[in-house]
Amino acid sequence: MEKRRLGKTEMMVSLVGLGGIPLQRVDQEQATQIIKAAHESGINFIDTARAYSVSESLIGNALETLGLREEFYLATKSMHRIYSAMKSEIETSLKNLKTDYIDLYQVHLIKTKKDYDTVMSEEGAYRALLEAKAEGKIRFIGITGHDAKLIEGLTDPEFFDTVQFPYNPVEPQGEPVFRKAVKHDMGTIVMKPVAGGAITDVPSSLKWIKENPDVFLMIPGMDSVEQVIENVRALETPLEEVKRRELEAFAKELGTEFCRRCGYCLPCPMGIDIPTMFLFEGYLKRYNLGEWSRERYSSVENKASACIKCGICETRCPYDLPIIKMMKRVAETFE
Ligand code: SF4
Ligand code: SF4
Incomplete structure (x- = not known):
């Protein structure tokens, strides 16, 4: 090493x-x-x-x-x-x-x-x-x-x-x-x-x-x-080189508005596991794991639609992600 x-x-x-x-x-x-x-x-x-x-x-x-x-x-x-x-x-x-x-x-x-x-x-x-x-x-x-x-x-x-x-x-x-x-x-x-x-x-x-x-x-x-x-x-x-090009293409597709799963936004007062919501969305949209992510999402008790837009999570996220907007998108995708 x-x-x-x-x-x-x-x-x-x-x-x-x-x-x-x-x-x-x-x-x-x-x-x-x-x-x-x-x-x-x-x-x-x-x-x-x-x-x-x-x-x-x-x-x-x-x-x-x-x-x-x-x-x-x-x-x-x-x-x-x-x-x-x-x-x-x-x-x-x-x-x-x-x-x-x-x-x-x-x-x-x-x-x-x-x-x-x-x-x-x-x-x-x-x-x-x-x-x-x-x-x-x-x-x-x-x-x-x-x-x-x-x-x-x-x-x-x-x-x-x-x-x-x-x-x-x-x-x-x-x-x-x-x-x-x-x-x-x-x-x-x-x-x-x-x-x-x-x-x-x-x-x-x-x-x-x-x-x-x-x-x-x-x-x-x-x-x-x-x-x-x-x-x-x-x-x-x-x-x-082929892998480098794949990484470049992926970076372009992903942009900057994505969750890094650090968990600093938690806990959510509504019990939503915020990074997991975005993980399911990523699997569905980027990795072609639609069935898997829909199944997992449906078994979660506190879903994205439970968000009351309190904004606490946004004040904690080190990447300043617009979590409320992103949560709405997750709800629209899965529900
Ligand atoms: S804005 Fe929504 S997701 Fe964020 S902490 Fe409040 S209820 Fe939870
Ligand atoms: S704090 Fe931001 S980047 Fe970290 S898990 Fe929560 S939403 Fe994702």
Whole structure:
């Protein structure tokens, strides 16, 4: 597995790391097997988050059982913006991950400049991260977000060692973010390498990302040993021209108004599983799985038509998707 230097952190990371979101869907035994397979395949980086429910604990338990803590660089992140809350988050992460140090702790999902200013204020979360760094509880501090202009502006080597941003063939907007980070010797980490599942040709997407020399690490989510093997194998050969053209055509067809299935919009007061509604629609319209998606949709209790247009979800979506309008379209498609 190719390793790249994660900027000034000097960590030599495997080009593919293990993204921890999907671990929420598996049990402890499966999580342990996935992490074991990752290690055997040459992966040496795991990224998770406080927001990913049991993901940190599953990783911590697995690493303890396997005795592999020292074989991985561990990264996590928190969306808390206030000093006291971040202090407590760091302690929780250390406990969950069953370790006395975390290699990279990231300020998770900065959405606005106001958000950032709160983090960096005297009573903000950043001070807690600096203290933890001084105490040896964390080694490096990173920033993550989804808004290219905002995050490019905030990619400041004085405060951060790494930047994590979405990047894939249908969302190349992160290129200037990574370019700036590399210029300042910061580490670059790609989240959403398959656009939250919108891209089904996973190997081609990873090959495409690998071609960008400003990318040091990509962290596809993996919830099976087979996925670990498939992702690692993908990078052994270059992207074929025919696949590149397919990706370009798909990007054109998809546009920018699509759900990345991050789940930040949830919970919906009407109990609608918002990303799943869009998933069914995508399967119906893009992947020719009409019967399958209609069947699944009809078995769901809270359907798109239950939307009361309260708009809460739209304030939470990091991609500013017009969810109400999209939900109406789903209802019209299926009902
Ligand atoms: S706008 Fe509709 S989908 Fe969004 S949170 Fe409100 S009820 Fe749920
Ligand atoms: S609608 Fe937005 S917040 Fe919700 S899962 Fe999709 S991309 Fe994420």
